[in-house]
Amino acid sequence: MIAYFLANRAEIGALTLQHLGLSGAALGLAVLAGFPLGVLLTRRRRLAPWVLGGAAAVQTIPSVALLGLLLLLPAVGGIGARPAVTALFLYSLMTVVESVYAGVVSVDPALVDAGRGLGMTERQILRLVELPLALPVLVSGLRMSAVLCLGTATAASYIGAGGLGDLIFRGVGRGNPYMVAWGALPATLMAVGVHLALVAWERRLAREVR
Amino acid sequence: MIRLEGASVEFPGGVRALDGVSLEFAHGQTTCLVGASGSGKSTLLRLVNRLVEPTAGRVLLDGRDARSLDPIALRRGMGYAMQRGGLLPHLTVTQNAELVPRLLGWPPRRAAEAAARTLSLVRLDPVRYGPRRPGTLSGGERERASIARALAADPAVLLLDEPLGALDQHLRETLQDELRDLFARLGKTVVCVTHDMHVAVGLAHRVAVLSGGRLAQFGTPRQVVREPADERVLALLGRRREALLREAGEGA
Ligand SMILES: Nc1ncnc2c1ncn2[C@@H]1O[C@H](COP(=O)(O)OP(=O)(O)OP(=O)(O)O)[C@@H](O)[C@H]1O
Ligand SMILES: [Mg+2]
Numbered sequence: 189m190i191a192y193f194l195a196n197r198a199e200i201g202a203l204t205l206q207h208l209g210l211s212g213a214a215l216g217l218a219v220l221a222g223f224p225l226g227v228l229l230t231r232r233r234r235l236a237p238w239v240l241g242g243a244a245a246v247q248t249i250p251s252v253a254l255l256g257l258l259l260l261l262p263a264v265g266g267i268g269a270r271p272a273v274t275a276l277f278l279y280s281l282m283t284v285v286e287s288v289y290a291g292v293v294s295v296d297p298a299l300v301d302a303g304r305g306l307g308m309t310e311r312q313i314l315r316l317v318e319l320p321l322a323l324p325v326l327v328s329g330l331r332m333s334a335v336l337c338l339g340t341a342t343a344a345s346y347i348g349a350g351g352l353g354d355l356i357f358r359g360v361g362r363g364n365p366y367m368v369a370w371g372a373l374p375a376t377l378m379a380v381g382v383h384l385a386l387v388a389w390e391r392r393l394a395r396e397v398r
Numbered sequence: 399m400i401r402l403e404g405a406s407v408e409f410p411g412g413v414r415a416l417d418g419v420s421l422e423f424a425h426g427q428t429t430c431l432v433g434a435s436g437s438g439k440s441t442l443l444r445l446v447n448r449l450v451e452p453t454a455g456r457v458l459l460d461g462r463d464a465r466s467l468d469p470i471a472l473r474r475g476m477g478y479a480m481q482r483g484g485l486l487p488h489l490t491v492t493q494n495a496e497l498v499p500r501l502l503g504w505p506p507r508r509a510a511e512a513a514a515r516t517l518s519l520v521r522l523d524p525v526r527y528g529p530r531r532p533g534t535l536s537g538g539e540r541e542r543a544s545i546a547r548a549l550a551a552d553p554a555v556l557l558l559d560e561p562l563g564a565l566d567q568h569l570r571e572t573l574q575d576e577l578r579d580l581f582a583r584l585g586k587t588v589v590c591v592t593h594d595m596h597v598a599v600g601l602a603h604r605v606a607v608l609s610g611g612r613l614a615q616f617g618t619p620r621q622v623v624r625e626p627a628d629e630r631v632l633a634l635l636g637r638r639r640e641a642l643l644r645e646a647g648e649g650a
Contacts, residue, residue, distance in 0.1 A: 298480075298484060301449065302480055305444075305447060305449055305473060305484070306501065307471070308470075312501065316486075320488045321487070
């Protein structure tokens with residue numbers, strides 16, 4: 189196990205970075221798009237069940253099937269990193285949207301009312317009351333997306349996007365358990381690390397909000 | 399001057415919270431709204447700063463229909479301490495008190511000074527209490543912080559919803575006397591909701607008694623205590639009427 193690592197550490201390192209890059213890019217895009225979308229949804233709450241329902245539907249598509257479907261699409265599809273990021277983006281987008289919506293909706297209406305009573309505009313209510321109070325829920329959504337991304341990114345190897353999935357699939361094919369383990373381990377460690385960091389952040393936020 | 403003309407509020411679902419209320423809150427005077435739970439006190443208060451709109455009748459502010467005024471500017475010009483305080487839990491006491499001055503675009507220094515001044519006014523040491531979060535305050539401290547927040551931008555009109563509900567009797571009476579003097583000195587127009595006739599007698603120039611959304615009586619505290627308009631007002635005074643008569647007698 190150690191020997192395998194020492195012999196192949198350059199490749200493992202490179203694939204880990206690639207894995208992180210795919211997940212990070214997808215998550216970053218998901219936050220950029222999902223945040224405003226989630227906020228918009230809180231202003232149009234009647235749309236929420238439809239959008240969130242659609243989101244759930246996307247998430248139930250198995251990752252391999254989604255990647256397969258993306259093979260057929262131009263621009264965002266095909267093979268390589270781009271469709272992989274697209275697929276991961278679609279999965280995490282919905283978690284982000286959902287957590288923004290759930291977080292804002294969970295804010296005590298009396299506090300929104302207090303903000304309004306002090307003379308805040310709707311924008312200021314969002315910025316000064318709703319979002320800060322929704323932050324713990326938001327961060328927990330971010331955590332789930334991040335872990336999901338890091339896990340699902342292994343499937344990206346199927347369409348030639350690289351990442352730690354390469355080692356896993358190659359290892360399975362050649363019957364080399366060390367190879368499989370060194371594909372899975374870094375991904376797991378990253379997921380656990382991100383999870384722990386964000387849980388700590390969530391805790392701190394929750395304390396501040398109380 | 400704030401005037402209600404036949405103002406009614408009917409909430410969706412058919413709850414009639416206010417029913418044709420006409421009265422006037424005179425400039426520089428303190429009016430207490432009293433009445434049983436659910437009689438429409440909070441709703442009347444919120445009618446003044448347009449948190450609820452009348453479904454019939456109208457609200458006039460210095461002769462102009464409130465609906466013709468910008469609600470944001472209107473609310474920033476009126477201090478509002480809502481029922482149970484409504485302090486924002488993620489901000490410190492000082493940050494809460496600075497909110498309206500900051501919304502009005504005051505420079506940070508001036509806002510901080512205003513917050514410190516009004517916190518002292520309600521007997522919350524700004525150094526000790528300022529950095530704390532509302533969640534760590536007692537109920538009475540929270541109420542006082544909420545009053546300080548309402549006062550910070552020095553508004554001409556103050557809307558206070560049960561501002562002294564969680565205070566013990568001694569502190570309540572002390573603060574009540576201080577607030578009365580303060581309101582008089584600063585010439586504030588104050589509308590103050592309370593379910594406690596003692597507060598009304600101790601604080602108000604005028605008392606408006608609400609009952610089931612209707613104005614049951616409007617007069618000086620002394621008039622209301624001495625000559626209750628009907629049984630509902632009498633019932634509100636209850637067994638404490640003797641004590642109230644004495645208190646009201648001294649005042650007037
Ligand atoms: N947003 C609302 N939607 C529906 N009904 C409401 C709403 N707000 C108040 N009501 C109803 O209107 C009536 C008057 O409410 P209001 O809050 O003004 O009473 P109150 O006199 O302030 O009572 P309390 O002393 O308990 O605070 C109540 O019957 C209440 O249930
Ligand atoms: Mg009330």
